[in-house]
Amino acid sequence: MTAYLTAPADAYDAVADLYADLARDSLDRLPLDRAILTAFAELVRAAGPRPVAEAGCGPGHMTAHLRDLGLDAFGIDLSPALIDIARKDHPDLRFEVGSMDAFDVADGELGGLLAWYSVIHIPPPELPRYFAEFRRVLAPGGHLLLGFFESEGGPVTQFDHKVTPAYRWPIDDLADLAREEEFVEVARMLREPLEDERFRRGHLLMRSGRTVGATTNSME
Template sequence: MPDTSTTTRAAYDAVAHRYADLFSDVLKSLPLERALLSAFAELLGPGARVADLGCGPGHLTAHLRALGLSAFGVDLSPTMITIAREANPDLEFAEGSMAQLDLPDDSLAGILAFYSVIHTPPAELPPVLAEFHRVLEPGGHLMLGFFAGDDPEPRAFDHKVVTAYRWSPDALLALLRESGFTEVAGMVREPQVGERFQQAQLLVRAPAAP
C-alpha cells in the first residue's frame, strides 16, 4: 500500500491544473485570513525568510512576497511546483516533503502551512511539527490553517482530493505545545458559501533564545 505522502502527491498531481484555476485567487474572498497573513508578515518583519509549505500553485508564496517577506514555496507535487514556477518566475519553489525539509536548523523566521497538514494522519503529525520546530530560528513563527471541528479527536473526512482530517483547535494547539510552540493568536470562522466546515488558523511561536 502506498504511504501517505505518495498517495497525496499523486492525488494533487492529478488535479493540479484544475486546483490552480479554482484557488489561485482564493484570498480575494478571505478578508480575515488576509488580515492574519498581514499580521504574520508584520511580526516577522521586512525581508524575513519564510517557507510556504504545501505551496500548491504558489499564490500564497506570491502574497507573502507582496507583504515584504523573502518567501519561497515547497510542495510534494512536482506538477504543482511546475505551475508555481510558471506563474511566479521570480520566486523560488522546490519539490519536497514537510516531514523532511532540505533546510538547515534555525534557518527560517517563519513557516506558513495553509491547509497543508490536513492530509497528514494524526499519528504522523508530531514528527512534522518537530521538523517545523527544527528549521525555525528561536522566536520564529508558524501559521497553520486547517478545517476545524468540535470533536476532541481528529476526524477523517472525504476531502475532494484525498482523505483529510478536521481538528479541534484546542486539540491541535495542545499538540503544538507538546512540540515546543507557544500560542500567539487563533481564529475560527464559520463556513462561507461553498465551504463545508469551520475554518481555523493558529499562529504560534518557537521559544526565544535564552
C-alpha cells in the first residue's frame, strides 16, 4: 500500500472507536444531506436491482442508511479497525477492507456508488484514476454521489482534518474531473456549515455516461 493510503488507514485505526461514536447519529441533524441521499437511492432503485457500494465506509453508518433506503449496499474501507466496528454494528451487511481505487467487482456490476467524504484524503494528482475506477464498476447509467468539503471559491486546498490531512475542492473542479471520466452531472448541492462545522459542504450527484446502445422513447 502506498504511503498516501497507509497514513489515513493508520490514522483512522488509531481513533476508530471515537470516530464511530461521533459518526453514528451524524445524519440526524442534517436534513439536506439526507435529502440528496434519498434522491440518490431513488434513482438507483429506479434503474433496477443492482448492488451499491460505499467507498470509504468507515464504521458503516452510511452503508446502513443506504440499506434503510432500500438499496442492496455494502462497504469498503482502508481501516481494518473501522471495518471491525462496521461488522459488529451491522452484522447483516457486508464490509470489506479494501481501497476504492481497486474494487473487487466486475466491470459494470454496481448500480450506484457513494463516496461520502472519502475522496477528501486523496492527493489531487491521484484522484482521476479513482474516478476511472468508479466508472469501471458502475453500470451504464449508474449513479455516483460524492460528499466533500468545498473550498468556497478558492483553489484545491489542503487542511488539517481532525484525523489526517485532507483537501477542500471547488465544486466545479471536482465536477470537471468526473466529467473527464464520462460522468454526467445530475445535481449539486452546497450547504453552509453548521455552528460547529468549519467549512461549506459540497455534494455532487452524477450519472455514468457509459452507454451500451440504449434507445429512448423521449419526444424531446
